[in-house]
Amino acid sequence: MNEPQPLLQMTGIYKVFPGVKALTNVNFRLFAGEVHALMGENGAGKSTLIKVLTGVYSLEQGNVELDNETIKLHSPQEAQEIGINTVYQEVNLCPNLSVAENIYIGREPRRFGRILWKQMNEGASKLLLERLHLEIDVTRPLHAYSVAIQQLIAIARALNIKSKILILDEPTSSLDKTEVKELFAVMNKLKLEGLGIVFVTHFLDQVYEITDRITILRNGELVGEYMTNDLPRIELVSRMIGKELHVLADLPRLTSNERLQDASIMLKAEGIGRSGTIEPLDLYIRKGEIVGLAGLLGSGRTELARLLFGADRSDYDYYSIDGSEDKIHSPRQAIDCGIAFCPENRKTEGIIDDLTVRENIILALQATRGWTKSITRKRQEEIADEYIKALNINPPNPEQLIRNLSGGNQQKVILARWLLTEPKLLILDEPTRGIDIGAKAEIQKLVLSLAQKGMSVLFISSELEEVIRVSDRVAVLRDRRKVKEMSNEEISQHNVMQAIAGG
């Protein structure tokens, strides 16, 4: 057979971290002019493989060839110089610098050593407008924009360099539908220009929509490489998790009819809102009820969750929790009232990287007990072991620093932290974002079983199917106001979609 030469060929890649075998004998090929999906569960080694390819981690064993020449990378800088560019899952830009500066950082247009600001700003605007159809003020600091826009800017930065390979690590996890479409248009264009694109995602739809080839990893090992058209979805999923997948299909779609008929009201918020963030709205959640919040990115889902938890202050509110009236002005108060909150942004708002898994788990419980009543070391270890087992946290080592865990496992640690406080109301903001299907199903199942035991849950997710599957009632937000609430039979993809679209 006369196959074309691959643009990139990685063979026999190994990478070991303290206590974790991240990659074992992995091969990976990428051809010019293709979009190649890199698939696998959390901790399968996708991110590690990418970091090896981009020089973030040094190569321990194995060979990387670009255009048939062996390359040895020591830094992301070197990778960029030879044309390998990456956009990471979590945005890796400087929030204090302007958008234009972020795009041009390190390669500003200069004359006699002086930066040509005007040219740079114009270049950045033009680049964003032409290639991403994004019209924004590039002189404003990056943090003024939403995560989605920051992600597009990160992509723009990668596009700007003359690159051979573009790696997109979970680029779509915080983008809404139109933004995804725009991104795909850009990807197709780049593909035709002969770029090799590595695309890491958890959205199966997107894999089948855009990619040509799929490589599957599992537990740091290569499962195989397939042409996308030759691999049915169910095959893909079962290869990723290494077993036939019934977990998701088996999830019961619970109706609230019998279960919640005479359940008391757990949380009642009237007129909760904040000017410029979200219009005042009313929301109630019954005991043992799962309320889903649906809406596009920027519709005010996260903002509402933050107000309920007291992370931001509501302008005016009347609150009652489990019968007693309260106003919540700080997370601490919310926790004392029995509310728990898993934030959307794990890395910056959830985990404390420097601490171990054990310390991260006990943190919230210890905070409610105050500093004097410390939990004994022995008890801490018992708790950590218990939750590691219950939530299947991997690696099962309570003394591991949490930063060494994969995203899904970090999420489980945060969940453990809150479950330990035995909350009455659990607010989950995108609990399955950036998490593989197996862990996703585990978390959904967990939520359902918690609700059955009487815990109220506010479930926020940008994945419509997920919201529909787990929720007893769905509240739909659009343009920062609540537009509709539906329950039972009313909940369907069609209805929710319509409410979101406002048609």
Next chain:
Amino acid sequence: MLKHHLFWPLTVLFALLLFNFLYSPDFFSIQIRDGHLYGSLIDILYYGTPLILVSLGMTLVIATKGIDLSVGSVMAISGTMACLIISKGDNQSLLSLVLIAVGVSLVLALILGLWNGLLVSVIGIQPIIATLILMVAGRGIAQLIADGQIITLSSTTYKYIGSGALLMLPFSIFITLAVLIIASMLTRKTALGLFIESVGGNPTASRLAGIRARAVMLAVYMFCGLCAGIAGLIVTSNVSSADGNNAGLWYELDAILAVVIGGTSLNGGRFYLTGTLIGALIIQTLTTTIYMVGVSPETTLVVKAFVVLIVCLIQSESFRKTFSQLWASRKYRTGEEVKRHA
């Protein structure tokens, strides 16, 4: 063992002590004179106490990703305050008078710490700027308290704090030891240590986990102020006089250095009190060594800076790696050369 956080600080300390021993073999000799222990080692501990105290406070502040530049000024203020009160008394050696003076100065030091804490945690000024205010203003406050004079005392009671002896050892060593033990107990036996590391590691996440980050910060800056206050008492008591301009001068820099050498990162998070203790001892030993070797006073600081640079390089993991790689490749090359000749 190489991985242990105390390994490199201890190695450096032992290397310094070894150098001293080789340079002057009677460095380790300890004699008993007038019922007191005398010797270079005792001196290092004795003169090191103010620095150790200040560094302990600084460790907790740095663990919250902060820094306290005002410790030197707080030392001057608390020392001057104590001396002023005592100097007003008819009988300067009266125990109750000295106790009142000590009490008032320490409360004052706590208030100054609270001030720093408020600026940082409530108003939200960056720590380096917030504490710079008191660093600069503090010297002026000390001058105001003393009315621009150097206050000299003749209080034997007050002098005991800095130069008295207990169980044949300088009394200040016991004060320092007590603070170290209390600080260790507070941070390791209660959950305070976890909260400090958590706030330093990720303030946003800590707040969302229900930790009162502000209260933790206030407590930490107050503790740092208190430590500096005690150090100020020791320094002024030692010389029985308070000089608002010079008491505690440049202590902040040595303290920050001691913390960093002790293994606590300026990025906040994990902190090591014993590491800091060793760090402070390294700096004090270094100072003593430089005096002993007889470096001329003009160049003392240059020598000190040079040694500190080496210490920091040894502690840097990436430097050690690069260095050992260079070393390995050098050996390899010489090996080749030998072959060629043969």
